[in-house]
Amino acid sequence: MLKKKDKSISDKHKDSKGFKYYLKRDWQLYVLLLFPLVFAIVFKFLPLFGLSVAxxxxxVVGGFEKASFIGLDAFKEIFGMKDFYxxxxxxxxxxxxxxxxxxxxPIILAIFLNEIRNKYFKRITQTVLYLPHFLSWVIIAxxxxxxxxxxxxxxxxLITRYGGESIPFLTEKWHWLVSYCLIGVWQSMGWGTxxxxxAITGINADLYEAATVDGAGRWRKIWYITLPCIRSTIVVMLIMSLGRILGISFERPYTLDNPLVRDFSxxxxxxxYRVGLQSHRYNIATAVGLFQSVVGLIFVFASDKFAKLMGEDGII
Amino acid sequence: MKRSISDILADVFIYLFIGILSLICLIPFIHVLSVSISGNGAVMSNEVFLIPKDLNLDAYKTVLGDSSMMRSLWFSVFITVAFTALGMFLTICGAFALSRKRLKGRRVVGVLFLVTMYFSAGTIPDYILMSALNLINTPAVLILPLAFSAYNLIILRTFMQNSVPQSLEEAAAIDGCNDFIVLVRIVLPLSVPVLATLALFYAVGRWNTFQDALYFITKSPLKPLQLKLYELVNAAGSQASVSQEVGAENMQAEEVLKSACIMFATIPIVIVYPFIQKYFVKGVMIGAVKE
Incomplete structure (x- = not known):
């Protein structure tokens, strides 16, 4: 998130000694580095070859030997699929x-939490507010x-007991949309603070004192000091969320899903998952995944650029 | 200093707001807990909200007596421990090597690791790889693939670079210590709080994830607890299946049994939660500043 550009001096000197020299000198470090490197290559980079499936x-039966090249047919097919849209x-x-x-x-909650002076109340409520973050989506659902x-x-x-009508929170698609969103807020709000x-802890206390001397009330201090001072954190977090607009976790929609709300879920x-692993249409599912990854990456880069244009640190 | 009325009102509002939100975070939880330890009759006649009625632990006895649930529990414990150990090993190795400024090629490898955070091949390529490696339906598929985490590695590298005094290591080097000894004797002991945080990141992450198990595991004995729970409680059409699945002999209300299953998978987390929470907060703070 916040990243300094470190320009090390060593890069400016041209290597006078060959790589062999360093390998001999630092072989222990290279041995250590080898373990995570192998894992990264096998489990993060090797799957990239699987993208060719698109x-x-x-x-599965024929494997790669029997598979023939179909060009962009899979992409043509997904862009003609109603379900994909x-x-x-x-x-x-x-x-x-x-x-x-x-x-x-979480921004509003953090500002309010910061206003609380009672240490014990603060500690207890924070502990409780963080709790949902530690539960799995299976449990939450x-x-x-x-x-x-x-x-x-x-x-x-309770609603019907007091004369209301039963609300289909999770079994009618419009209600589900709201429930999905609010359950997400419930889960991540506390942790997000x-x-x-x-960021609020980093604000210079003198600013508040000066404002108090000038007669500013609590709300004014929040509006004119706290918010502007955490602006750059807010912008960076916002941009990161924008960058992830196409990336969606699997577990939250999958566990909250049910057949009655499939239109929205x-x-x-x-x-x-459904097309690829359940219906075994590997090329279609891979093409969708590839589309998502590429567009997602474009969004990440674009939002990073945007952040830098706005004078923020950016994320990459 | 005398406080103005508006200031006091603001305080009341803020305390109420935070208090109510905290209750909202807690209530769903307490409700399920209460249902799980209440009598069937009380639950069926909708008498249980936050306070249990006709205290009875039969549902827990049923769950604990079910061999497949217990097997899933122990299997989850096993993969969580193995995964955390492997993840920490990889993270420590990588972070230590990359934190040495004299290491040639650290920049390239660093970028390579960073890339994995922003681009992944996707579900199907992962699946094809796992089946090519013959990992489908093995415990290894739940341990190996996610053990490398670039995020955790960068957190630890940042810490080792900034918070372990370089002079200590130089002194050790002069005394003839090699890199392995520097790592084990000097850097690791100084990094214990961060190591604890990262280990918890790994452990809680593994405990809670069921996505990869859903993709790669179809054999019942190898299903971790979360997947088992999903099949019992969430999966569509499970309305009547819980009692059949766990073989409830005496008639038990579906809701009570489901609640007990949920609590069964939640209680391990809730027990350790108060102790680990502060480490987690620390981890988020370190993660926010990456240099």
Whole structure:
């Protein structure tokens, strides 16, 4: 996130000695480096060759030997698939909602947490607010399906007991959209405050004192000092979220999914799983994955450029 | 200093706001816990919200008595421990080597590692690789592929570069210590808090992830707890399956049993949570400043 450009002096001198010399001198370090390097190559770079599947009529039985080149057919097919556009739309909609509602939540919470003077209250509430971050999505989905069920869920029992009508929080697609978003806020809001609280801690206390002398109230201090001082953190975090607009986790939509809301819950990651690993259409699923990775990367670079244009540090 | 009324009002508002949000974070949790330890009748007649009624632990007995649940639990513990150990080994090796400024090629390898954070081949290429390596349906598929984490490695490298005094190591080098000894005797002991943080990142991450198990594991004995739980509690059409799956002999309410399953997988995390939380916060702070 915050990154200094370090220009080391050693680069400016041309190597006078060959690599062999360094290998002999630092062989121990190279041995150590070899372990993570092998893992990175095998599990992160080797799969890149698998991307070729997007251009082949690959199937598991025949393997790569029997697969023949089909060019861009897989891409043509996905761009003609209705389901693909739905998944793409849902990905953008769900991430967009997270951006609009999920993004400001930790900022507001951090500012309020910072205003709390009682040490014990602060520590206890922080511990509680961080807790959901440590639960897996399987557990979170299990808890909320139980709590929000239209018939046996306690929230709806309370609603109907007081004369309201049962709300299909997770079983009707528009309600599901809101629930998906709010459950995400529930899970990540507390944890997200850490980065902002750290930024707020860095604000010079003199600023607040001067403002107090000038007669500024609490809200004014928040508006005119706290917010402007954490602006660059906010911008960097915002840009990172924008860069990830096409990247969507698998576990959250997958665990919160159910057949009644498939219209809105099928996103790129679940689409790839369904088409690729369940229906064994490897080239289609790989092509979708490749499309997502490339467009995602463009977004990351573009948002990084944008950040630098705005005078921020950027992320790369 | 006398406080103005508006200031006090602001305080009331803020404390209420934070207090209510904290309750919202806690309530879903307490509800499921209460249901899991209540009597069937009380749950079925919707009498249990936050306070358990007709205290009874039969559901837990059913879960604990189910051999496949217990096997999943121990399997999860095993892969979490193995994964954390391997992950820490790789992270320490890489971070230490890359933190030595004299190492030739550290820049190139550093960039190579960074790239893995921003670009991945995707689900299908991963799957093809795993099947080419014959890792499908083996415990290794849940341990090896994710053990390398560029993010954790960069955190540790930053720490080793900035917080371990260079002079200490120079002194050791003059005394004739080689790099291995410098690492084990000097750098590692000075990095214990960060190492604890990263180990927890690895452990909690492994414990909670079920995506790779869903992709790569189809054999029941090799299913980690989270995947098992997903199949019992979340999967569509599981409405009547929990009691059949865990073989409840005496009639038990579906909800009570589901709650007990959820709690069964949550309690390990909740028990360690208060102790690990501060390390996590520290890790996020270090991660935010990468140089």
């Amino acid at each position: 251009f082949l009529d690959y199937d 739905i998944a793409l739309r849902n990905t953008i909609v769900l991430n967009g909602l997270d951006l609009i509602i999920g993004f400001p939540a 299990g808890i909320f399906y139980q709590l929000l069920s239209p018939t046996t869920g306690y929230i709806n029992i 850490i980065i902002y609280l750290a 099928d996103v790129i990651s679940t689409f790839v």
